[in-house]
Amino acid sequence: MVTGVSNVTVFLALCVIGLLIAAIVLYRQLKRQGEMLESALSRIESLNGGRRSEEPQMVLTVRVLDPIAVAKRESRSARIVADHLPNMVCRRVYQQVMREVGAELAERGVEAEMKVEYR
Structure with missing residues (x-):
């Protein structure tokens, strides 16, 4: 019975590690997209002569x-x-x-x- 519990524990530990890796990958992608968005906004701002945007x-x-x-x-x-x-x-x-x-x-x-x- 002890081996069954240890297999479940190992399985849960692997799942947690997998979720942690997925979270790290998603965080890095989100951070990279934020940097790209900031870069694009700064380029737009420079094209507008320093103004962020005009009123609609x-x-x-x-x-x-x-x-x-x-x-x-x-x-x-x-x-x-x-x-x-x-x-x-x-x-x-x-x-x-x-x-x-x-x-x-x-x-x-x-x-x-x-x-x-x-x-």
Whole structure:
């Protein structure tokens, strides 16, 4: 019975040693990755002229929820074409919205960059 206990003890000791080796290897990898990250951040900082990072830009997104209904309401020709060419009508609605919002902003003296993004 004593040999059975000693085999279990040896097995547990080997498991602990194996886990210890794995922990040391993981610690070294983590330390190396931290050093690489610090190096990359310092390179980015030097490219930014000493600044860590700038504040994120704010972006306003406008999504027309039902462009076909808007087109049909606003345009007589869209009532005819909308069912056959919905993608073209949607594109035209967004172009018109962009023109109108741009005109309103320009009238108020607000400089803005506007573009349509497909997602």
